[in-house]
């Protein structure tokens with residue numbers, strides 16, 4: 001065949017081959033839907049979880065300094081040494097376990113990537129992975145992409161405490177991993193020492209790995225400690241511990257996080273990390289490393305967000321929205337049953353359109369859309385944003 005014939009539209013037409021989706025149940029997320037609706041109706045967006053205030057200018061300066069100093073080429077695959085050392089020192093100071101920066105700490109492009117990479121590294125087709133619902137929306141598609149089988153176990157409705165009998169009942173010889181998240185998005189609950197001890201005991205006779213999503217580790221209120229899996233030798237020995245600089249330093253758009261895990265787990269993690277992300281933004285890593293020399297910003301974070309939590313709760317106290325506890329994170333959940341008969345999702349859309357405040361339905365965090373008449377607000381906002389939202393919500 002001549003090259004003209006090959007190129008001729010008379011003999012073939014451009015065609016995109018059909019693709020069988022790997023994620024049939026994934027569509028547009030509720031976060032995108034609610035944010036678009038909030039923009040359309042000029043509503044205050046207390047839906048998606050990100051601050052509307054800036055980060056510390058010193059952090060921006062530290063990154064600018066790193067760029068000026070020439071830290072602009074590929075860094076080491078596992079992350080720059082000063083940042084891995086700073087992370088290791090922080091974990092040791094706070095939780096008493098030493099992670100070797102060389103072989104046990106890896107810098108990632110956000111916690112979302114860290115969790116996906118951990119799942120891809122250890123979950124084989126047919127392996128079961130237990131998730132505790134409601135849960136962050138990336139866990140389930142991550143497990144599905146790895147060919148794993150998602151085993152959802154509900155947290156106790158409305159209190160969101162772990163139900164260890166149900167977790168124990170979900171364990172089978174095929175269980176490869178369990179994903180936990182404390183402080184918990186969306187509920188704002190925090191696991192206690194007792195919870196962690198029970199988990200440690202439950203997993204001890206098994207080969208189940210733990211993925212411990214601790215991105216809100218520095219947002220625990222009322223003087224309570226963060227019970228990192230790093231504090232519990234029986235858990236740490238089997239855990240990928242994930243935290244996110246985006247949450248801690250008010251820079252969610254920078255997408256930099258880390259994973260701490262024992263050497264054997266880190267080795268497998270890095271095999272996958274090397275070939276999907278390879279390296280993470282160099283100047284941001286150096287900037288974060290320099291900024292971490294001062295622990296004050298993360299040590300003061302609980303008080304910073306507790307004040308916003310209290311402001312938001314006080315403002316809602318007079319409304320018919322019933323406040324659930326918010327022990328950590330920057331989320332406040334409320335029971336809507338005295339205000340509306342609408343399902344959570346429709347209520348959130350109504351609230352955005354008619355009241356001008358966007359929230360997220362908790363049903364979005366359950367595979368089966370379980371509706372318990374609870375919605376989530378994010379209070380990581382300037383005081384004036386919260387005040388305006390509260391004035392609007394006071395009508396309820």
Ligand SMILES: Cc1ncc(COP(=O)(O)O)c(C=O)c1O
Nearest residue numbers: 110111112136185215244246257
């Ligand atoms: C529980 C939880 N895990 C992980 C993430 C993702 O963090 P990152 O922005 O670092 O990917 C979030 C962000 O909202 C989260 O709430």
